[in-house]
Amino acid sequence: MTPSGTPRRDTASSSLVAGARTAVVAAWVVIATFFLGVLAIVVSFFSRTGNPIHRIGRVWGRSILAVSGIRVSVTGVERIAVDQPYIFMANHQSNLDIPVLLGHLPVQFRWLAKAELFKIPVFGQAMRGAGYISIDRSDRQAAFESLRQAAEKIRRGLSILIFPEGTRSMDGSLQPFKKGGFVMAVGAGVPVVPVAVRGTYDIMPKNSLLIRPKEVRVAIGEPIATTGITLDSKEALIEAVRKAICRGLAEASIKMQEYRC
Secondary structure (H helix, E strand, C coil), X not given: CCCCCCCHHHHHHHHHHHHHHHHXXXXXXXXXXHHHHHHHHHHHCCCCCCHHHHHHHHHHHHHHHHHHCCCEEEECHHHCCCCCCCEEEECCCCCCHHHHHHHHCCCCEEEEEEHHHHHCCCHHHHHXXXXXXXXXXXXXXXXXXXXXXXXXXXXXXXXXXXXXXXXXXXXXXXXXXXXXXXXXXXXXXXXXXXXXXXXXXXXXXXXXXXXXXXXXXXXXXXXXXXXXXXXXXXXXXXXXXXXXXXXXXXXXXXXXXXXXX
16 A cells, blocks of 8 residues: 555556557557658658648647547637648647647648657658658757748748747646747747647656556647747747746646746
8 A cells, every 4th residue: 555545556456557559659650650650751752832741740740649548628629710821839748749730730830849759760750751840959059940941931921830849848837938939939030829738747747658548639820920020029029939838738627837937
């Protein structure tokens, strides 16, 4: 018995179930990534827009969530227009944020993602085929070139999604924002849409491989205009986006103080 009176056997059993589930999910990720990745690569030879490849990615994301037993609910979809390019900025709690947003954000967008993801066999090639943009955070010049490419895609009418924290949160709280994405937003002159993702940290926190299914809630906030904002005043934009994500986390039934807002 534990000091609280809970049998240790229940904890061991729970961990065993989580381990078995994680093994099944891991096997499915490999299978889905290979077959859907190959399909995406083939489709990329016939697609100029990358939109069909993004749809394949959506199937990939939803399939992983289904096998994991994770349910996702989305609010605020009515706040965005399908024909308007945006820069979506979401908090980052877990590796599962990727299939959640890819599978359930109901618009075409392109990731601005860390360079390491593009080195994964098949998966990386499929990402390039979809027009996703690699950013090397260890190389300042290369990082700014990635932001330039992203701004060019936005000017062509495509939306971009980034994690302004730059990496996953260690404890589920909202971390300080990097400035690069906001420099891109000011340069592109399109609205920023704050997106709050709640629940993925509890399912699979950073430095953990076990998956424990729970509901995930995604709250899409009101677009924030960048008109009139300059590089000198971008701090105001950073603060506005941060507060909006905090409000979104509150909409997802979470106490705001848990996220250092």
